């Protein structure tokens with residue numbers, strides 16, 4: 001029997017069940033006491049048209065005020081009726097998918113087995129394991145082997161399945177679907193990106209980064225959530241319970257259960273926590289520790305940002321931003337914090353106002369949405385996609401960090417939208433440029449037989465649009481002048497949709513400037529510090545640092561992701577070359593190199609000490625400390641110090657022409673011998689002194705690099721103040 005006919009026969013049954021469900025409103029028990037400051041969920045139909053015209057979708061356009069569906073719209077709507085994975089008649093299904101059906105009432109798990117749940121390809125039945133997850137009422141078929149690409153499969157559950165009260169299914173439920181080829185849909189559309197990872201190596205994955213379980217104010221366990229999400233056909237899924245409702249043991253449990261549920265190439269389970277703060281909620285991923293939104297240490301959101309900045313691998317997302325009479329959840333109107341911009345990389349799409357507020361404030365945020373489900377329908381409805389080279393935890397997290405994300409239309413969870421400009425992926429900044437060459441691609445495994453509309457926006461203003469005839473994949477390459485400081489994003493929709501799909505933005509910015517510090521000459525065994533702290537970003541972005549060694553004897557760089565890494569100079573003499581790359585929040589980079597020469601000449605170092613304060617006329621003693629770090633002795637080391645302006649020489653060393661005090665040390669032994677010299681001055685004012693050093697005929701000289709201050713004594717100040725009284 002052809003698939004089409006089976007589906008047609010199924011419709012009256014499905015419709016009947018949906019109506020029945022609507023009448024008796026069977027739903028899982030309301031989650032327990034939500035301590036989260038969240039209003040009671042209103043049960044609405046996620047597909048109902050928004051308040052505007054039914055022709056025009058809800059737009060991310062300057063001046064538009066439409067609302068995008070929030071968690072309750074999406075998550076509760078999909079609780080109704082039996083739901084299958086893959087969906088009935090689905091095309092382009094991944095070969096690693098599980099086959100599942102979610103029932104609308106509690107079933108007798110003893111009746112769900114290899115006799116009553118079958119999957120076949122043509123005439124041959126697949127071997128597999130069947131499992132029923134009670135909390136989510138989902139029966140899952142785990143094939144023993146991955147499905148074949150480009151193949152048709154049929155799944156059937158029979159009337160042998162009974163519910164808890166012994167009532168059998170009214171009729172067999174049969175559904176068919178077709179798998180996709182192994183080739184990435186991106187490989188046809190994008191040439192190799194000139195600046196980034198080759199497009200041919202990238203794929204598209206669908207997921208959900210926001211959900212709750214019984215560990216906070218949802219139901220079930222994280223293991224239930226991950227198993228159900230995977231059975232519902234989603235590629236990656238995060239459990240993000242409220243931090244303030246989690247114990248330390250639960251926090252660890254979520255990670256253990258996520259790791260157990262992750263199967264590279266098939267499903268990635270992530271642990272995060274929701275930081276539930278009075279000024280807004282954030283999801284945080286990839287940290288070892290969690291912090292709580294009700295902790296007085298984070299009463300000020302900036303204290304939380306400071307914490308986040310210090311978590312080396314953390315990435316975060318602004319959740320459901322909202323500002324109305326009941327909610328103050330938009331992070332102090334998205335007050336911009338450059339350092340936090342490095343870590344907070346995504347923002348859930350709730351409405352156009354908050355979308356523009358966040359971007360116009362200066363944040364670099366990828367666009368996505370999540371279900372934020374508190375129901376046991378985890379993975380039911382992907383709301384975001386990510387472009388990544390593989391379905392592994394690392395690749396997904398890196399894709400999120402790079403903001404290679406798109407917002408999935410609630411009207412069709414299968415449409416993928418991807419954008420590049422000048423070879424940079426969406427989520428990146430493009431260096432300030434006269435011309436932007438966009439490549440906007442969309443993929444639809446099940447084309448609608450009607451044209452797809454694509455629109456390009458500059459800072460929320462429509463600048464170009466096109467209409468492409470129905471196909472599996474769409475490609476549009478508009479060109480536009482680049483405007484410094486602007487952001488660009490793409491929109492895709494079919495007529496009749498309520499909500500388009502959106503790409504993450506691409507920004508036009510200036511790249512950061514790297515400063516790798518001056519060349520240095522050092523002795524073997526010395527601790528050497530590289531200094532990239534002079535690096536800066538003309539757009540005011542915070543910078544990430546990446547140091548690497550490009551030549552010379554290999555050394556172990558400590559703190560290679562910081563501004564000032566250190567290493568121990570090797571015993572081998574010669575030049576070492578290091579490269580610093582600084583990365584701004586739009587992933588633009590700047591690089592610079594510096595050289596360190598390891599020598600067997602004596603290497604001198606000098607420090608100077610002075611009292612911090614002195615009374616007028618009091619003796620000020622300057623002490624200079626000289627060290628030979630070299631592997632050979634230094635002879636006839638000349639130490640000099642210029643008497644600072646405002647000081648009068650009293651004694652010590654030899655006073656030379658030009659107001660310079662000098663000493664000659666006959667010998668300073670190798671490997672760290674230290675010598676101290678000193679002299680005395682007086683002054684009536686504060687002193688600043690930089691001009692001091694040490695050298696010898698075959699030495700690497702030392703030049704004082706710290707300004708030494710002596711301030712006029714504090715006892716002097718009250719006298720001045722008294723005059724003013």
Ligand SMILES: [Zn+2]
Pocket residue numbers: 274276281319320
């Ligand atoms: Zn929340």
Ligand SMILES: [Zn+2]
Pocket residue numbers: 210211212274372
């Ligand atoms: Zn939440």
